[in-house]
Amino acid sequence: MQTQTKAPVAVVTGASRGIGAAIATELARNGFEVALLSRDGNALEQLQQQLLKAGGRAWSFPCDVANRDDVTAALGRLEAKVGVPRVLVNNAGMGGPFHRADEVSVTEWDQLFGVNVDGVRNLCQWALPRMKAEGSGRIVNIASIMGLFGGAQSSTYAATKHALVGYSKAIAAEWGAYGITCNAVCPGYIETEMLAKAPAASRQRLLERIPAVRFGTPEEVAGLVAFLVGPAGGYVNGSALVMDGGLSSHL
Numbered sequence: 001m002q003t004q005t006k007a008p009v010a011v012v013t014g015a016s017r018g019i020g021a022a023i024a025t026e027l028a029r030n031g032f033e034v035a036l037l038s039r040d041g042n043a044l045e046q047l048q049q050q051l052l053k054a055g056g057r058a059w060s061f062p063c064d065v066a067n068r069d070d071v072t073a074a075l076g077r078l079e080a081k082v083g084v085p086r087v088l089v090n091n092a093g094m095g096g097p098f099h100r101a102d103e104v105s106v107t108e109w110d111q112l113f114g115v116n117v118d119g120v121r122n123l124c125q126w127a128l129p130r131m132k133a134e135g136s137g138r139i140v141n142i143a144s145i146m147g148l149f150g151g152a153q154s155s156t157y158a159a160t161k162h163a164l165v166g167y168s169k170a171i172a173a174e175w176g177a178y179g180i181t182c183n184a185v186c187p188g189y190i191e192t193e194m195l196a197k198a199p200a201a202s203r204q205r206l207l208e209r210i211p212a213v214r215f216g217t218p219e220e221v222a223g224l225v226a227f228l229v230g231p232a233g234g235y236v237n238g239s240a241l242v243m244d245g246g247l248s249s250h251l
């Protein structure tokens with residue numbers, strides 16, 4: 001009699017569109033059972049149906065990552081239905097606000113930290129002890145090159161992404177002995193709705209500074225994440241991997 005092994009579970013936040021949707025699609029293609037999280041339940045269900053049609057296994061758990069109670073409730077449902085994840089990809093994030101540091105309101109600052117940083121903490125604090133009990137886990141936090149460099153009109157975003165890089169390295173140091181890796185991926189400019197919101201003139205200025213002379217694609221980021229959570233990625237831990245078409249090679 002053949003025993004059926006259960007597919008490993010991957011949680012992907014911000015899976016309703018853009019980079020997160022591409023990551024979820026790639027991980028499903030690589031044999032993971034994917035749990036899709038974001039606020040837009042309809043968009044999640046659409047992607048879920050798409051992945052199921054393609055022969056994958058996928059689940060939707062709508063929630064606001066910044067709201068700890070909401071996250072805890074969604075993760076409780078996830079654990080009951082799908083089990084403990086082997087992979088956690090913290091991708092949900094917000095861009096902006098695009099103004100000078102002295103013009104950033106406390107509300108804007110708190111909102112960005114709530115999603116980009118507290119959101120990641122909420123998921124990690126839930127996942128880490130469970131992964132430890134399983135003896136293995138892979139966490140990937142989607143930061144940004146703004147997590148390694150600064151940029152005018154981006155102080156809050158840069159602060160949140162620097163926080164993520166530091167958090168990822170600290171988790172790697174603290175949890176590596178339990179078979180858990182944690183890395184930050186630092187994309188440059190990737191063609192998604194977030195980038196589409198930037199004014200045309202700034203998009204053009206950016207393109208002129210990118211040696212590849214194009215923006216990256218969500219699928220390229222997904223490929224790097226798939227490597228990190230796959231068999232070849234096991235010894236990469238505590239790294240901040242840049243993927244920016246060469247932009248930061250001459251900042």
Ligand code: NDP
Binds near residue numbers: 013018020038191
């Ligand atoms: P999009 O704006 O296209 O997508 C953002 C995703 O995050 C959506 O799925 C959104 O879903 C989800 N999200 C936002 N807020 C919350 C929340 N409070 N709770 C749950 N989910 C939330 O962005 P990208 O795909 O471009 O970006 C994805 C990640 O990559 C972000 O962390 C971003 O900072 C990072 N990044 C992007 C770059 C780019 O050039 N595009 C460059 C470098 C990094 P919903 O609205 O359904 O909640």
